[in-house]
């Protein structure tokens with residue numbers, strides 16, 4: 387069986403006033419239908435632009451070369467109208483910041499029903515019923531009373547759930563989630579990760595999850611791909627990469643990861659105030675999200 391997604395020797399350049407930026411180099415990977423892949427790497431390693439390229443969303447001054455085949459069809463060089471048809475039904479993306487993705491002047495219900503009406507031709511009333519179902523599926527409590535609310539009336543986590551509802555509205559075969567939990571606090575993050583895992587499982591949907599955190603990758607994806615400076619330095623089954631990281635960069639990422647620390651005493655002491663130390667805060671987030679916490683919640687859900 388051929389893979390759902392095949393990326394071959396992908397290269398992305400940005401032609402800027404200060405010269406060309408080689409954002410992605412020689413990236414190749416495949417993803418089977420229903421499988422999950424995490425793309426991990428530090429800021430600027432090319433994770434986001436790689437995923438935007440999958441959806442044909444790299445605009446000038448970006449230039450994409452190489453091959454991207456989704457469901458047997460080439461993405462690179464395809465017309466904008468073809469790409470628009472593919473987005474939503476084939477692949478859909480959830481971005482980091484839900485406020486950027488939602489239109490503040492329309493209720494969440496009208497944004498959801500609009501997608502359904504325009505893309506599937508559902509009459510207004512049925513689209514609203516479907517929108518309510520989708521809101522329920524993503525864990526919005528009492529959707530009848532929330533459907534006419536505006537994005538600002540929802541919390542960050544709930545807004546991200548609405549974005550996920552919009553992304554799955556057309557039953558995509560591949561959902562790409564680009565750091566969808568970065569802006570959220572730990573409990574809310576765990577809820578979103580749990581939701582993505584459940585949706586993927588229930589719908590048999592493939593998932594690409596972008597994160598800078600290897601421990602989070604391990605929570606959501608069967609396979610992992612590690613990027614460094616625009617290139618893939620390592621890829622494989624997530625557990626194998628954890629057990630036996632081959633590339634020095636992956637080894638360094640793992641060695642530095644606070645979720646490896648078993649007790650608070652194992653952490654590198656940071657001699658500054660808890661509340662103002664961003665690194666420590668990030669470490670705390672990562673630890674709280676460590677596997678046992680989320681697994682317990684997933685077990686509790688199922």
Ligand SMILES: Nc1ncnc2c1ncn2[C@@H]1O[C@H](COP(=O)(O)OP(=O)(O)OP(=O)(O)O)[C@@H](O)[C@H]1O
Nearest residue numbers: 400402407409427428429430431432433434435436
């Ligand atoms: N529109 C653009 N113009 C110029 N350079 C860009 C543009 N978009 C991205 N880049 C460059 O491409 C490289 C990869 O960026 P990308 O956003 O994919 O990184 P990332 O791994 O997703 O980082 P982050 O985790 O911070 O989102 C960076 O060097 C970035 O500066």
